[in-house]
Amino acid sequence: MLEKLVDYIYLLHKWNATYNLTALKNPGDMLTHHVLDSLSVVPFLVKSRNILDVGSGGGLPGLVLAIVYPEKHVSMVDIVQKKTAFLNQARIELGLDNVTVHTGRVEKLQVEKKFDAIISRAFSSLPDFVGLSGHLLDRNGRFYAMKGLIPSDEISNLPSGWKVERIDVLNVPSLDAQRHLIVIGPESVIIDNCG
Template sequence: MQSEEYRSRLVDGANQLGVSLIEPQSSQLLSYLTLLNKWNKAYNLTAVRNPEEMLTRHLIDSLSIVPWVKGENIIDVGTGPGLPGIPLAILFPETRFTLLDSNGKKTRFLTQCKLEMGLGNVTVVHGRVEEFKPQQPFDQVISRAFSAIENMVGWCSHLVDDRGQFLAMKGVFPEEELTSLPDGYKVEQSHSLEVPGSDGERHLIIIRKTR
């Protein structure tokens, strides 16, 4: 899956998002895609079966939030097969990424990715987010199709202090979910994302504690 066609589509898609991929980033992203496609055939890690669709719906979609990723210590909750955590870890090698999921098959895959790709800035955690106790607060909590925003901030509130942010990746604008946002939280920013090659709506909602 290191073909020039895939590389060209990846680099072009990233460029349209304002993300400039350099080597070895593009090669690492395609190596991850190869692993995901290979493991998916046996372990059903994602409903997307076609590697060309994976390139758009998983890789390029994950890169769409790059401008808002900040901090030294970030957690991707309900990461599944590492989305968006693995692509972001490749782009931000100086940032520590914790990838958490309760599905053992998916965390085994992530551990294999970490080993094969030499991702020293990645920590894989198999468990439920409510029970995970970090040694220090995270700068950002990221989720992609993890749960409703109300659940995200409720289950993950112990992962950040008052300076931390929640980054929720959503499809259509989650108006109803935001009306259920608990007291003590506010929407700091919302962004409509134009993901190249994707027909559906994509949004990023950034939330912060107010207390």
């Protein structure tokens, strides 16, 4: 697992020179700001079996989750073809048989089996994240949005039918920045049978 994470950083650094996958150029910064940041959500997805990473870019957190959880299926979607070309190449070179890569807009993505966890890292606002990918979430699934500061305005503008279930602080070693995981689920429907 550690070897694959190191190999992933090597691939990201190598491809970044041509494909501009991340603003970070130093592999040490990629380790801290990308890989360790992505690893911080691992404990929250223990029970998930079928995960979608929306706006995966260079594979964060999708490829990291696929490496750590080889028994889970991880799908990634990005609109930028050069980024999904990298994701496919990384999938092959790292031997990740549990990964599927989609090129295109998440709102147009159709799948046979819906996801029990849909995650994003710097994809969009919470309302857009939920609105664009809600059709892909299983009935008992949850959204996981990786954010810096708590986005109170975005939370208050969630589409109807959705609510923030909890906000967890993410602790990222060697990263001096606030990181939070916003967990979003469906609002409970209360049926009044009294009249």
